[in-house]
Amino acid sequence: MLRGLDIRDMLIIDRLELTFQPGLNVLTGETGAGKSILLDCLGFVLGWRGRAELVRQGAEQGEVTAWFDLPAGHAAFAVLADAGISAEDELILRRVNTKDGRKTAWINDRRVSGEVLRALSETLVELHGQHDDRGLLNARGHRQMLDTYAQLDDDIAEVRSAWRSLSRARKRLSEAEALVAEAKAEEDFLRHAVAELDKIAPEPGEEATLDTQRRLMQAAERIIQDIAKAGEALGLNGAEGMVSDASRWLVGVADKAEGQLDPTLAALEQVMASLDEAQQGVSACLDALSFNPHELEEVEERLFAIRGLARKHGVLADDLSDFADGLRARLAVLDDSAADLAALQASVDESAADFGTKSDALHRKRVSAAAALDAAMSAELAPLKMERAIFATRITEGTPGPEGADDVAFTVATNPGAPAGPLNKIASGGELSRFLLALKVCLTQADAGLTMIFDEIDRGVGGATADAVGRRLAQLAQEGQILVVTHSPQVAALGGHHWRVEKRQDAQSTTSTVVPLDASARVDEIARMLSGDKITDAARHAARALIEA
Known part of the structure; x- marks a missing residue:
């Protein structure tokens, strides 16, 4: 207020x-x-x-x-x-x-x-x-006015809930259909790419392992001869033989040297142990460097295949496995699409049926409320000297939405048999005033x-x-x-x-x-409205009569 x-x-x-x-x-x-x-x-x-x-x-x-x-x-x-x-x-x-x-x-x-x-x-x-376009003359608000008149808040809340469910179901179906359409558009690519990736089956970290193997194999051809020569130099025809001879000669004379050769013999024993360890390392290295002549070719072929796939798909070699999983998932959408789309369509149909049921129930209540409002308007128009005028609430099928599928418009015909139309198109100035007032009285609750x-x-x-x-x-x-x-x-x-x-x-x-x-000034003002600038006693008397009536 x-x-x-x-x-x-x-x-x-x-x-x-x-x-x-x-x-x-x-x-x-x-x-x-x-x-x-x-x-x-x-x-x-x-x-x-x-x-x-x-x-x-x-x-x-x-x-x-x-x-x-x-x-x-x-x-x-x-x-x-x-x-x-x-x-x-x-x-x-x-x-x-x-x-x-x-x-x-x-x-x-x-x-x-x-x-x-x-x-x-x-x-x-x-x-x-x-000339009001904010209130009763604005046809966009007529449905809300009718709903408020009929106290349909709970019914509209149910329809809104059903509409939201239907909208969500439609969105899920639309998104799924878009994914399927996208998958179908690239189906040939997906199947070829997955087959190609499955054939190679790259693993994370495999590129680095293959590259290390390849470099080692390439180096082996250059260094294996020197390692073999080193092995010979450490063996019986080399260092091991000479240290063995030296040790044998010193052992033969050690008892005559009064212990002077004992440290030397101990050192030679350590040398022999170290030589043995060195020879084992050389042998192990030679074993590691030994490979099938075709093995390098196989490693290079797989390494280049993995790198080629990575370049082709624009991903890192280590990400090829995850990339392949993603392609498989997109194919799964396509392969499972029939069942999935059928389930989503069933959900849409169920939601649409629920919305339709609640929207129809709301429509019936609106029709009933429209009849009640029309009757109330008829009763209000008679005292306003418009007993021959006809007010009708027109409900037509509209675009379905969160408040149902009804369009509502208040129409009038000023005389029986005259065409009905919108309030502000049909009624004259005085008639429009009375229509608006009668409608407001009916909606005032x-x-x-x-x-x-x-x-x-x-x-x-x-x-x-x-x-x-x-x-x-x-x-x-x-x-x-x-x-x-x-x-x-x-x-x-x-x-x-x-x-x-x-x-x-x-x-x-x-x-x-x-x-x-105040009371006196009010009498004078109404008298002025009755008689004009010159206020007479008769006008004041008439004003008092109006006030007291």
């Missing part, structure tokens, strides 16, 4: 503070007094798009502050929570516009974007008028905590019809808050709170202000 509005230096308003009340709040005044400016300022603080030039001439910036009471469970709390803003039962909006066009907004002293402000405003205020503004919705009607419009507005205001801008004395007389918008001029400036009216 809108509790107050503070405006500073906006358009022709220098400073204005208003305090609103629950129920029916009426704003009247001469044409051009500034009633539309007041709504422009409210729209500005709510983030609505409107006039480009808003700052009062001569001022550095304009500012509008609005404060609201929020009952428990108000829809605004969800928007605030999404924006990370804490709030209790009072909400304060403030927006500043500098003369160079920069706009800055705050919610409870927390700076916010215009997007957040607009999302919040949709839960706070609803504007209705003959869903708008707890929402301030509704009717901008000259009574234009084009008068007399008993204007009185009927006023009474319907008063009825609508019983459970909430209505602000109505009106030129109709019959409507103004039914207000619970009354303000007059005035334009004041002096030699230097023109300003607009809003004056709250």
